[in-house]
Amino acid sequence: MASKHPFLQYLTLVLTLLLRGVFAADPPAPFEVKWASESFGFDGPWNAVKTTIGDYYYSSNLSLFPGAFWETWVISDEQCNQNSPDGCYASKAGLYDEDTSAKEGSGSDLEIRLESSLDIYQQGLEVVGEDPKRWTDSLSLGDSAEEDPVIYNVSLNLLTTQKMQYPGGQTYPLSAGCFSLGAPNVNHSFTMNDGSPSINASIVSGNLWEKGRTPSNSFGMHVGSASPRDMSGSLWFGGYDGNRVAGPVLSVDGTFRDGFSLDDISIEVVNGSSPFDFESQDGLLSEGNSTIIGSLGVQIDGCSPYLTLPKSTCDNIARHLPVNFDEDLGLYLWDIKSPSYKDIVSSASVLAFSFTTDSNAVSIKINVPFRHLNLTLTSPLVDDPTPYFPCYVGGHGTYVLGRAFLQDAFLGANWGLERPRTFLAQAPGPNIQALPRRIAIAEDTDRLEDGKNDWKASWEGMWDYSGNGGGNKIDPEPAPPNDEGLSTGAKAGIGVGASVGALAIFGALIWLCLRRRKNRSVQSEADPAVSQIPSDGKPPENRFTLQSEYTTQSGLSPRGEYASEMPTREANDVSTRHELGDTRRDEAMELA
Numbered sequence: 231m232a233s234k235h236p237f238l239q240y241l242t243l244v245l246t247l248l249l250r251g252v253f254a255a256d257p258p259a260p261f262e263v264k265w266a267s268e269s270f271g272f273d274g275p276w277n278a279v280k281t282t283i284g285d286y287y288y289s290s291n292l293s294l295f296p297g298a299f300w301e302t303w304v305i306s307d308e309q310c311n312q313n314s315p316d317g318c319y320a321s322k323a324g325l326y327d328e329d330t331s332a333k334e335g336s337g338s339d340l341e342i343r344l345e346s347s348l349d350i351y352q353q354g355l356e357v358v359g360e361d362p363k364r365w366t367d368s369l370s371l372g373d374s375a376e377e378d379p380v381i382y383n384v385s386l387n388l389l390t391t392q393k394m395q396y397p398g399g400q401t402y403p404l405s406a407g408c409f410s411l412g413a414p415n416v417n418h419s420f421t422m423n424d425g426s427p428s429i430n431a432s433i434v435s436g437n438l439w440e441k442g443r444t445p446s447n448s449f450g451m452h453v454g455s456a457s458p459r460d461m462s463g464s465l466w467f468g469g470y471d472g473n474r475v476a477g478p479v480l481s482v483d484g485t486f487r488d489g490f491s492l493d494d495i496s497i498e499v500v501n502g503s504s505p506f507d508f509e510s511q512d513g514l515l516s517e518g519n520s521t522i523i524g525s526l527g528v529q530i531d532g533c534s535p536y537l538t539l540p541k542s543t544c545d546n547i548a549r550h551l552p553v554n555f556d557e558d559l560g561l562y563l564w565d566i567k568s569p570s571y572k573d574i575v576s577s578a579s580v581l582a583f584s585f586t587t588d589s590n591a592v593s594i595k596i597n598v599p600f601r602h603l604n605l606t607l608t609s610p611l612v613d614d615p616t617p618y619f620p621c622y623v624g625g626h627g628t629y630v631l632g633r634a635f636l637q638d639a640f641l642g643a644n645w646g647l648e649r650p651r652t653f654l655a656q657a658p659g660p661n662i663q664a665l666p667r668r669i670a671i672a673e674d675t676d677r678l679e680d681g682k683n684d685w686k687a688s689w690e691g692m693w694d695y696s697g698n699g700g701g702n703k704i705d706p707e708p709a710p711p712n713d714e715g716l717s718t719g720a721k722a723g724i725g726v727g728a729s730v731g732a733l734a735i736f737g738a739l740i741w742l743c744l745r746r747r748k749n750r751s752v753q754s755e756a757d758p759a760v761s762q763i764p765s766d767g768k769p770p771e772n773r774f775t776l777q778s779e780y781t782t783q784s785g786l787s788p789r790g791e792y793a794s795e796m797p798t799r800e801a802n803d804v805s806t807r808h809e810l811g812d813t814r815r816d817e818a819m820e821l822a
């Protein structure tokens with residue numbers, strides 16, 4: 231500004247240069263993915279992340295449910311090009327146009343001519359039809375291929391004319407694709423059958439880390455919920471939002487597709503009077519089914535909508551609820567005329583899922599309030615909007631906790647360890663701090679700290695304690711959990727002020743340190759007072775977090791090696807190789 235005093239200008243310049251110097255040496259920070267403002271699905275509503283697929287000239291905006299393993303699944307315009315009497319339901323979330331795109335410069339096709347299989351798509355609800363097409367294209371994390379970070383040659387599977395199939399045999403079109411949360415490798419490498427050079431496709435999580443944009447090949451997610459109150463999702467690569475964890479975190483070897491041991495399911499009243507004739511009822515998982523001994527292996531899959539469980543388990547739960555089983559859909563419809571329907575779905579009661587660790591040392595319970603289990607079926611599944619309870623008895627024999635469960639669970643993984651680790655915890659309800667508490671996952675992180683959010687407080691104002699549902703009140707402006715008695719706005723202001731001040735001081739300190747120990751790696755200790763950095767939409771390279779230890783890019787530790795087996799039922803002859811940075815590994819991944 232022309233009116234500025236020369237000294238101020240000078241000071242600004244010095245500060246800018248100083249900060250720039252600091253940021254250049256800055257370790258990578260966790261990267262936050264953007265979410266669509268709308269919700270999607272014929273059985274939700276469900277939150278989805280925003281992506282743009284395609285290059286600068288031919289790109290499509292697609293909202294995708296986050297939850298896939300290895301490749302990202304996108305619905306192509308072929309779903310709608312066949313003049314189907316179903317109408318074009320998937321267009322709401324966006325369709326991929328496979329004809330307009332050609333690999334820039336090379337003019338070559340984006341298709342990878344290797345077989346793929348629907349068996350590796352959503353695990354909790356059958357999808358039928360032709361094999362999906364393996365594909366690569368660029369993907370930006372956001373709604374602009376110009377402004378948001380772009381990852382090139384991303385491993386995709388195109389869904390063309392496939393349909394969802396329910397137990398009655400009826401089929402319906404798809405609603406939205408599914409975004410990959412990563413894989414225990416950086417790349418998806420395909421060996422061609424015809425001897426042509428192998429193709430390397432990128433996986434977003436691995437690519438962000440490999441390019442030095444995140445501290446590790448990892449993610450942390452809470453998908454939030456769209457109803458009865460909108461609570462936006464949270465998905466970070468290389469870290470997570472600590473506010474999305476309420477209580478201890480279960481940490482297990484393997485991936486979310488390898489399975490967790492589900493010990494039990496119970497119905498519990500957590501506050502107020504009970505809308506049931508009990509305060510808690512456990513044993514619902516295995517009651518009346520002698521083949522379920524101890525626990526049941528379940529996958530967690532954000533691509534699938536329901537709680538896909540044995541019929542005996544769903545029936546055990548349903549026995550306590552005013553629901554009617556719909557045989558064709560394999561789902562339970564709420565009996566909205568029953569007086570206890572409203573009581574239950576507005577009460578402070580939950581369906582609780584108990585899990586144990588591999589070491590059996592820790593067990594956790596994830597509470598899914600009945601408030602979140604009053605979901606809605608819409609066209610084309612039913613003619614008129616119909617409230618339903620999401621226990622599902624179809625699928626292909628795999629038991630799966632899908633998006634209905636993920637409304638209330640924090641899920642994360644560190645893919646880069648020798649054996650990948652998966653993290654599972656209770657996620658809070660709608661009342662949480664306005665600013666994310668960004669926590670980095672370091673390359674060697676194999677467990678996460680307990681979440682400090684009070685789960686009950688996070689649901690305050692959302693329950694009806696009377697047990698007679700009559701009120702069905704939702705407090706329009708519930709107080710945030712008051713740790714320091716400050717309003718969210720005041721805290722945000724203080725957070726920003728403190729961050730800016732701390733940033734300047736810290737910047738100067740780092741700069742001094744850097745000058746002294748030039749080639750050594752920067753490590754910073756956690757300081758909760760300055761860890762609340764606002765989500766300000768700035769590109770990640772301009773942010774830094776003080777939450778965890780970092781090593782600089784030059785000091786990357788050796789990457790973990792891990793051979794994975796994909797969960798498929800049929801063998802197919804796709805030979806997939808994983809490439810780990812410079813060390814090429816030629817072992818074929820087993821798809822059997």
Ligand SMILES: *[C@@H]1O[C@H](CO)[C@@H](O)[C@H](O)[C@H]1NC(C)=O
Pocket residue numbers: 382383429
């Ligand atoms: C994408 O793949 C093509 C060929 O398969 C290659 O020529 C190009 O360099 C790749 N782009 C990036 C950014 O890796």
Ligand SMILES: *[C@@H]1O[C@H](CO)[C@@H](O)[C@H](O)[C@H]1NC(C)=O
Pocket residue numbers: 519520521522540541542543
């Ligand atoms: C009992 O559980 C097994 C899984 O352990 C399942 O295959 C079977 O269908 C269940 N029985 C009923 C009646 O749901």
Ligand SMILES: *[C@@H]1O[C@H](CO)[C@@H](O)[C@H](O)[C@H]1NC(C)=O
Pocket residue numbers: 458572575576604605606607615616617618702
């Ligand atoms: C249950 O869901 C329906 C929509 O399917 C909605 O109209 C109703 O208000 C919900 N009930 C409660 C108590 O939230």
